[in-house]
Amino acid sequence: MAVTERSADDWSEDWPEEFDLAAQVASVNEGELAFIPRVKADGAHYHRNRIAITEDSLDLGWVGLTQCHENIDPVHAAQILFRVDGIRDLAIERSRNIGRAWVEGHSVQLEDVGADAELCIRAQSRALQSLGDGLFRLRNGPYMRRFLDGYYPMRVALSIDYPGQRLRLVGQAPENQEGFSVDHTQNRLQVDATFEGRLVTCFDFCERDDDSCGDMAPDCVTQADPSSAAQD
Numbered sequence: 001m002a003v004t005e006r007s008a009d010d011w012s013e014d015w016p017e018e019f020d021l022a023a024q025v026a027s028v029n030e031g032e033l034a035f036i037p038r039v040k041a042d043g044a045h046y047h048r049n050r051i052a053i054t055e056d057s058l059d060l061g062w063v064g065l066t067q068c069h070e071n072i073d074p075v076h077a078a079q080i081l082f083r084v085d086g087i088r089d090l091a092i093e094r095s096r097n098i099g100r101a102w103v104e105g106h107s108v109q110l111e112d113v114g115a116d117a118e119l120c121i122r123a124q125s126r127a128l129q130s131l132g133d134g135l136f137r138l139r140n141g142p143y144m145r146r147f148l149d150g151y152y153p154m155r156v157a158l159s160i161d162y163p164g165q166r167l168r169l170v171g172q173a174p175e176n177q178e179g180f181s182v183d184h185t186q187n188r189l190q191v192d193a194t195f196e197g198r199l200v201t202c203f204d205f206c207e208r209d210d211d212s213c214g215d216m217a218p219d220c221v222t223q224a225d226p227s228s229a230a231q232d
Contacts, residue, residue, distance in 0.1 A: 033197040035179025036153060041194040045145045045154040046070040051138070053128060053162040058136060061128045062088070068120040072098075072113050080108040080119070090123040134207035135217060136167065141200035143193075151197045158191035162205065170213065171204035173220035 052064035072078065082090070084106045092108065095101045099112025101119060108121060129137050138160065145154040164186035174180050183190045193199055202220035206213035 033174075033195060033199055035174075035177060035193070035195045037178060038155065038192075038194045041153040041155045043071060044152070045072060047143060047154060047156045049140075049156070049158045051125070051127070051140075051158060051160045053138065053160065053167075055163055055166065057128050058130070058163075058166070061126050061130070062124045063127050063138070065123045065125040065127075066093070066120070067122070068118065070118050072110070072117040072119065074115050074117065075113050076111065078110045078113055080110070080121075082106045082123075082125075086126045088124045088126075091121065093120040093122050095119045131204075131217065134210035134213040135170075136205045137217070138162075138203045138205070139200065139220070142198040143200075144198045153194065153196050156191075156193045156195075156199060158189065158201070160189040160191070160203065161187060162189070163187070166208060167205040168208050169203060170206045171202075171217055173200075173202045 050066040097114035097117040
């Protein structure tokens with residue numbers, strides 16, 4: 001749902017006096033998803049999302065999205081990207097310790113990001129897809145924190161509200177494990193993930209009066225993506 005990227009111009013300023021380039025390159029994640037203990041992501045980019053699935057979402061596919069970014073890397077320039085046909089009504093709600101922030105097409109552009117920066121935005125996201133026979137999939141991502149060809153630790157939290165009188169949760173990907181947890185009630189999912197690489201989440205819902213729904217749901221990763229973030 002969002003990609004955060006740093007400008008290459010900021011890289012040299014981060015090098016310590018005794019910089020072991022070979023060791024640094026060897027340790028960089030190249031995109032493969034790896035969940036990590038939360039302590040390893042302390043101080044890393046924290047990405048909070050509130051998603052609202054409504055009755056209208058079941059017909060149209062658009063869900064409400066409020067998204068806040070904390071611990072943004074203090075750099076001269078960065079951007080948050082969305083897929084061009086997967087976002088609409090994108091607007092900035094508030095920002096802190098950012099010299100300038102503005103919406104440009106399907107992206108939010110940032111300049112002069114300071115320490116302890118925060119950015120909150122709101123939008124409509126085309127993240128819900130009807131797969132037929134009463135089955136709906138909420139697919140979000142890929143989430144990533146990327147600079148050049150490397151991917152770095154980040155934490156993503158999702159709070160997903162859905163009409164529990166109409167839908168029931170029947171599947172999720174990834175499964176619960178260290179670094180990825182899902183708690184749910186009849187009307188809400190709470191997701192917490194700490195990871196490196198590219199994270200895609202899928203949550204499958206069935207109409208409550210359809211007992212056979214969900215048995216043949218397609219794979220999360222290979223299913224066509226209606227809402228993933230744009231990539232450079």
